[in-house]
Amino acid sequence: xxxxxxxxxxxxxxxxxxxxxxxxxxxxxxxxxxxxxxxxxxxxxxxxxxxxxxxxxxxxxxxxxxxxxxxxxxxxxxxxxxxxxxxxxxxxxxxxxxxxxxxxxxxxxxxxxxxxxxxxxxxxxxxxxxxxxxxxxxxxxxxxxxxxxxxxxxxxxxxxxxxxxxxxxxxxxxxxxxxxxxxxxxxxxxxxxxxxxxxxxxxxxxxxxxxxxxxxxxxxxxxxxxxxxxxxxxxxxxxxxxxxxxxxxxxxxxxxxxxxxxxxxxxxxxxxxxxxxxxxxxxxxxxxxxx
Amino acid sequence: xxxxxxxxxxxxxxxxxxxxxxxxxxxxxxxxxxxxxxxxxxxxxxxxxxxxxxxxxxxxxxxxxxxxxxxxxxxxxxxxxxxxxxxxxxxxxxxxxxxxxxxxxxxxxxxxxxxxxxxxxxxxxxxxxxxxxxxxxxxxxxxxxxxxxxxxxxxxxxxxxxxxxxxxxxxxxxxxxxxxxxxxxxxxxxxxxxxxxxxxxxxxxxxxxxxxxxxxxxxxxxxxxxxxxxxxxxxxxxxxxxxxxxxxxxxxxxxxxxxxxxxxxxxxxxxxxxxxxxxxxxxxxxxxxxxxxxxxxxxxxxxxxxxxxxxxxxxxxxxxxx
Numbered sequence: 294x295x296x297x298x299x300x301x302x303x304x305x306x307x308x309x310x311x312x313x314x315x316x317x318x319x320x321x322x323x324x325x326x327x328x329x330x331x332x333x334x335x336x337x338x339x340x341x342x343x344x345x346x347x348x349x350x351x352x353x354x355x356x357x358x359x360x361x362x363x364x365x366x367x368x369x370x371x372x373x374x375x376x377x378x379x380x381x382x383x384x385x386x387x388x389x390x391x392x393x394x395x396x397x398x399x400x401x402x403x404x405x406x407x408x409x410x411x412x413x414x415x416x417x418x419x420x421x422x423x424x425x426x427x428x429x430x431x432x433x434x435x436x437x438x439x440x441x442x443x444x445x446x447x448x449x450x451x452x453x454x455x456x457x458x459x460x461x462x463x464x465x466x467x468x469x470x471x472x473x474x475x476x477x478x479x480x481x482x483x484x485x486x487x488x489x490x491x492x493x494x495x496x497x498x499x500x501x502x503x504x505x506x507x508x509x510x511x512x513x514x515x516x517x518x519x520x521x522x523x524x525x526x527x528x529x530x531x532x533x534x535x536x537x538x539x540x541x542x543x544x545x546x547x548x549x550x551x552x553x554x555x556x557x558x559x560x561x562x563x564x565x566x567x568x569x570x571x572x573x574x575x576x577x578x579x580x581x582x583x584x
Numbered sequence: 585x586x587x588x589x590x591x592x593x594x595x596x597x598x599x600x601x602x603x604x605x606x607x608x609x610x611x612x613x614x615x616x617x618x619x620x621x622x623x624x625x626x627x628x629x630x631x632x633x634x635x636x637x638x639x640x641x642x643x644x645x646x647x648x649x650x651x652x653x654x655x656x657x658x659x660x661x662x663x664x665x666x667x668x669x670x671x672x673x674x675x676x677x678x679x680x681x682x683x684x685x686x687x688x689x690x691x692x693x694x695x696x697x698x699x700x701x702x703x704x705x706x707x708x709x710x711x712x713x714x715x716x717x718x719x720x721x722x723x724x725x726x727x728x729x730x731x732x733x734x735x736x737x738x739x740x741x742x743x744x745x746x747x748x749x750x751x752x753x754x755x756x757x758x759x760x761x762x763x764x765x766x767x768x769x770x771x772x773x774x775x776x777x778x779x780x781x782x783x784x785x786x787x788x789x790x791x792x793x794x795x796x797x798x799x800x801x802x803x804x805x806x807x808x809x810x811x812x813x814x815x816x817x818x819x820x821x822x823x824x825x826x827x828x829x830x831x832x833x834x835x836x837x838x839x840x841x842x843x844x845x846x847x848x849x850x851x852x853x854x855x856x857x858x859x860x861x862x863x864x865x866x867x868x869x870x871x872x873x874x875x876x877x878x879x880x881x882x883x884x885x886x887x888x889x890x891x892x893x894x895x896x897x898x899x900x901x902x903x904x905x906x
Contacts, residue, residue: 317704324701326718337742338731353749354742400621407614411600422629424884426836428860428877432639432870433632456628488613519725535726539843542730549740556731560723567722
C-alpha cells in the first residue's frame with residue numbers, strides 16, 4: 294500500500310488508479326461470491342435442520358423456518374444413539390492420534406537422528422504405503438482381525454490407523470529430525486545422557502509443536518475415515534459417526550429435516566475441532582507440503 | 585528434498601569420538617527405536633498386501649469356503665469385463681474433478697487472494713475467505729455426501745424444490761439419471777476439494793520473496809503478468825505436491841461414491857475402489873475383488889512414479905538453466 298502511494302505520481306495516471314479502485318470491488322465481490330457458493334450447501338442444511346416436514350414441503354428449502362422444530366434432531370439423536378457414536382469416534386480418533394504420533398516419533402528418531410543404514414528405503418517404503426488403496430489391504434485385514442478375536446472391535450481400527458497414519462508421520466518427522474541441530478545432541482552426549490534420555494529430554498521438547506500438528510491431523514483424518522471403519526465395524530454399537538449417518542441413508546425415517554439435522558450434528562464435532570485448532574492447522578498443512 | 589537430506593553418507597554423520605569406533609556402526613543402537621514401527625508396518629500393511637495379491641490368483645467365496653488356485657484367470661476375466669474398464673474410465677472423470685479443476689481454480693483463487701485482495705483489503709479479509717473455501721475439506725466426507733445426496737435428491741431435494749418453485753415441470757433426477765449422475769458427482773468433488781490447493785498455494789506464496797512482486801509492480805506489470813511470470817514458476821514445487829496427492833486421492837476415491845450413487849445408475853459412476861468393494865463384500869468374489877485392488881495399486885504406483893519423474897526432470901532443467 295505504502296509503496297503504491299509513493300510510486301504513483303498523482304497527476305500522471307489518475308485514470309489507471311481510478312479504474313483499479315472500482316475493479317478491486319468487483320474482484321472482491323467475485324471472491325465473496327465463490328465463498329457463498331461454497332457455503333450455500335451448508336447454509337441450506339442449517340436452514341432446513343430445524344424446519345418441520347410440512348413447512349419444508351410448503352415453503353421449500355430457502356425459507357426461514359416458521360418455528361423451530363427439534364424433532365429432526367431428536368429423531369436422529371435417538372435413532373443412532375448419538376452419544377455412543379460420538380464416544381466411539383472420539384475414542385478411536387484420540388487413541389490413534391496419540392499412538393500414531395508416538396510411533397512416528399520413535400521411527401523418525403531412528404531414521405532422522407540415528408541415521409540408520411537403509412533409511413532411504415524405509416522412508417520410501419513408508420511413503421509408498423501412504424499411497425496404497427485401502428482395498429488392497431482390507432480383506433486380509435478383515436480376516437486377520439477375526440482370527441485375532443478383534444472382529445468388530447474398535448481396537449482393530451485403532452491398530453490399522455495407527456500404522457497408516459504413522460507412515461505419513463514418519464516421513465514428515467524424519468525430514469524434520471534430519472535437520473536437528475547436532476550441537477544439542479553432542480552436548481547431551483557429553484553430559485552422559487543416553488539415547489532414551491536424549492529423545493525425551495532434548496528432541497521431544499523441541500519438536501513438540503510439530504508433534505501437536507501431527508496429532509491434530511491424525512485425529513481429524515481418523516475421524517473422517519470411512520472405508521475401513523465401514524468394513525471392520527459391523528454392528529451398530531461399534532460404529533463411528535460418519536458410518537452411522539451413512540447407514541441411515543434410504544431409511545424411511547430420514548425426511549428432509551432429519552437428514553439435515555443428522556448431517557448438522559455429525560459435522561459439528563469436526564467443525565468445533567477445526568475452529569479450536571484453525572491456526573495450528575493451517576500451519577500444519579504447509580508443513581505437510583514442501584519444507 | 586527429504587530424500588536428499590536423508591541420503592547423506594552415514595559415515596560423515598558419525599557421533600563424536602566419545603564412542604569407540606571399532607565396535608558396531610554408530611546407528612546400530614538406534615535400531616530398537618525402529619523395531620516397533622517396522623513390525624507394525626509389516627503386520628498391518630506388508631502381510632495384508634502380499635496376502636491380497638495371493639487372493640487375486642485364487643477363486644474364493646470368502647469365509648470357510650475353499651480356496652482354489654486359478655492362476656491368472658481373474659486377471660484374464662478383468663480384461664473382458666466391461667464394468668472394469670468403465671470403472672477406470674470413470675477414474676479419469678475423478679481426476680478432472682479432484683485434480684485438474686481444483687488445481688486450476690485454486691491457482692487463480694490463491695493468487696487473487698494473496699497478490700490482489702490481500703494487498704488492497706488487508707490480509708485479514710484474505711484469510712477469512714481462505715477459511716471459507718477450506719471449510720468443505722474438514723467435513724467428514726460421508727457427511728458431505730449425505731448432505732449432497734439430499735440436496736440433489738429428485739423428489740425432496742433442495743435443488744429440485746427450488747427448480748419446481750421456479751416453474752420447471754420435470755427437473756432432472758441428478759444422481760439417478762446416467763447422463764447427469766457423473767457431472768453431479770464431479771460437482772460435489774470439486775466442492776470438497778477446492779480448499780486444499782488454495783490453502784497450499786497461499787502458504788507457498790508467503791514463501792516467495794515479496795521484492796519480486798514489488799519490483800514487477802514498479803515495472804508496471806499487472807496482476808495477470810505477475811501471475812504468469814512470478815506466481816506460477818515460484819510455486820511449482822507445491823503444484824507438483826498438490827497434483828500428486830490429489831491424483832492419488834482421485835484414483836482411490838470411495839466414500840463419496842458409496843454415499844452418493846453406489847456406482848450407479850447403470851455403472852455410470854462406478855470407480856475401481858467401489859467395484860472391488862462390491863466384489864469383496866457384495867458378490868463374495870474375493871479373488872476377483874483382490875485382482876481389481878491389485879491392478880488399482882499398480883496403476884496408482886505407476887502414476888505416482890510418473891509424476892515424481894516429471895517433477896525431478898523439471899527441477900533438473902531449472903537447475904541446469906541457472
